[in-house]
Amino acid sequence: MRIKKNKKKYVTANLPPGTMAYKGEKLSTITATEIVNYSKDEHHRLQSNRIEDAFNLKGNNQVTWININGLNNVSDIETLGVHYDLHPLTLEDIVNTGQRPKIEEFENYIFVVFKMLFIKNDDELHYEHMSLILGSDYVLTFQEADGDVFGDVRERLSTAKGRIRSQGSDYLMYSLLDAIVDNYFTVIEVFGDQVEELESLIFQSKEAGDDTPQDIQKLKQEILKMRRSIYPLREVINRMEKIESSLIEQKTHSYLRDLYDHIIQVNESVDLYREMIWSLMDMYMTIISNKMNEIMKVLTIIATIFIPLTFIAGIYGMNFQNMPELSTENGYFVLLGIMFLLFLLMLLYFRRKGWL
Structure with missing residues (x-):
């Protein structure tokens, strides 16, 4: 669909040379x-x-x-x-x-x-x-x-x-x-x-x-x-x-x-x-572009941190019966500890690189 714009009408006043015609906006009743x-x-x-x-x-x-x-x-x-x-x-x-x-x-x-x-x-x-x-x-x-x-x-x-x-x-x-x-x-x-x-x-x-x-x-x-x-x-x-x-x-x-x-x-x-x-x-x-880059950097770091955590959670979220870790008594807490350790290690790595 094409949007129609209101076209401005241009009027050419073809007056004889020497014709006095005031075109300003400042009007005065007296001289x-x-x-x-x-x-x-x-x-x-x-x-x-x-x-x-x-x-x-x-x-x-x-x-x-x-x-x-x-x-x-x-x-x-x-x-x-x-x-x-x-x-x-x-x-x-x-x-x-x-x-x-x-x-x-x-x-x-x-x-x-x-x-x-x-x-x-x-x-x-x-x-x-x-x-x-x-x-x-x-x-x-x-x-x-x-x-x-x-x-x-x-x-x-x-x-x-x-x-x-x-x-x-x-x-x-x-x-x-x-x-x-x-x-x-x-x-x-x-x-x-x-x-x-x-x-x-x-x-x-x-x-x-x-x-x-x-x-x-x-x-x-x-x-x-x-x-x-x-x-x-x-x-x-x-x-x-x-x-x-x-x-x-x-x-x-x-x-x-x-x-x-x-x-x-x-x-x-x-x-x-x-x-x-x-x-x-x-x-x-x-300046606006630099602001956006800072925001994107933070979001990228957050996404990077959660990628391995999401990967681990995805693996142990599968409904297979022959998964030895599922029968371990403290497997849930061990897995949470591993995920938390990965989180800390990645934060330390990002800080050492100067990205945080």
């Missing part, structure tokens, strides 16, 4: 807009639910950072795209959560797609699709929902700490990407602790339970997903560092080179833990 406008001597921050509030800041000789939360509100994003003259394919990639990290250079802006990874209070790893647009005096960031890793950047902007307020929009772009990559280290550290904890659990075989293979498989899926999100950013930053564009000043390239070194280090850590996870299952199966 939360955060507007930060700053210069070396001034700083203004506004939070609004109206995308139009960001329009009057364009071309004010200051740097403007507009952060949009809620990619499912495609009409608002399209309105912002019209105002900043964004290409339709750019708008399509902004709301396409399946888009891999990449960088594209247009005439008046640079478009970057990446994944933001962060740990929330539930100690679970969260992935968020993000897009960044660098203009001459503005930076636009688009994220799926509330929550990001830009708290330190906001603090530096509000307190004028560091050089960020005295630099242009390209340095703001670098600062945001640097915050993303730095948080990768935190995520990798948390993930590494989970791998090492599971590794210790496997070695302590008494505590390793039946759900250990599922835990290993879950970590394996997580590291593969993490690698797909982080690894392409290496090429993105490398290409960004080599771009000859008026939007990126020459002095900013030095910071981008340092950022490239950081993402290389992150990728190396991901590959290291990936190899460790792949070896965890082999390690677990080896």
